[in-house]
Amino acid sequence: MTTDDDFLAERFEAHRPHLRAVAHRMLGSSAEAEDAVQEAWFRLSRSGAAGIDNLGGWLTTVVGRVCLDLLRSRGSRAERPLDAVGPEPADTAGPEQDALLADSVGVALLVVLEALTPAERLAFVLHDLFGVSFEEIAAVVGRTPAAARQLASRARRRVRGAEPAGGDPARQRAVVDAFLAAAREGDFDALVEVLDPDVVARTEAGITTGALAVAKGASGFAALARLSRPALVDGRPGLATLVDGRLDRVLGFTVVRDRIAVVDIITDPGRLASLDVRLV
Known part of the structure; x- marks a missing residue:
């Protein structure tokens, strides 16, 4: 017999690939992306889906908020910027596994996104890559929709003007x-x-x-x-x-x-x- 919790879990799992893609582009790490998606599940399971008209949109903004907090936390701890190799390989991984891990992250796009601030990165990823409205993004970054639009526009200019290694x-x-x-x-x-x-x-x-x-x-x-x-x-x-x-x-x-x-x-x-x- 299917319970309400089971039904909620099934609905969440249907959105998991999308949420993982959002978090992966935000964070550049498979492990951290999985943590962000799992945090979204914890929040959904605690609150339930009652009153949520668009579950996919709600989950996307929650994951975006979690990723933004993680990126800001990295900066406050003066950690190294996102690198292009993604998660650290396991101790048993060899060159072939290293290459597969790097490919799975999407090396080039992450290199381009490194130039952005956390708020710019979130606005660009959510709007330009996943079609989230500026009204929803504004709620995540704590700014007006017009300011969120400016963040995405500034990020777009930086992405287009970026010349990482090999920019000949x-x-x-x-x-x-x-x-x-x-x-x-x-x-x-x-x-x-x-x-x-x-x-x-x-x-x-x-x-x-x-x-x-x-x-x-x-x-x-x-x-x-x-x-x-x-x-x-x-x-x-x-x-x-x-x-x-x-x-x-x-x-x-x-x-x-x-x-x-x-x-x-x-x-x-x-x-x-x-x-x-x-x-x-």
Whole structure:
């Protein structure tokens, strides 16, 4: 016989993968991400779901609040910044296990996010990567929605302007060219190779995360890829798709450590008109 507690646990488990993804991008550590998700469960089990209209949204903001407290605590204890290798490997782990752990964290995206303050990081991750409203983010960071919007905007500028190790423009251009060649051929494996394991692709319609999912989408881009040309998009490497001589869409890339960490896909005419797009 299923009890109320069992039903609540089942509902929570349905949200666990999403919550783990949020916490992982916030904290850069699998172990700490699991702790943050477990804390969200403790709070839910104590309070119950009565009166919660949107359980997924409630849990996301709770995890965000827990992660923000952890990030601020790190700073107050003057701990080292988030590193790109994630959780410490077990004593028995060898080089192969180390590499798998690093890939699971999403090295490139974490390197980019290191440049942000805890509040900026939370606003950027929750809004840009997971679509949480600024009203909800404001409640987490203790600021107004307008201030939360400014946090995300400032974080966005820092992410786009970040040049971690391996930020040579020629090398970044080569990575984007490799992406274009693979997309034109519909070469799934080559696309996965050039993408960071935790790559984020953002469109006006939504967000896709993970190399396999992004590569799947890009492999269906072959026809438009043949109409695309290398470009600089607001000064960073990108692609411009021209249809009948008209700018149809633009892809802007954030390249970190020779992998694509973020892809911004812009198709809205108003946004396209605001971009500085220069064909290479």
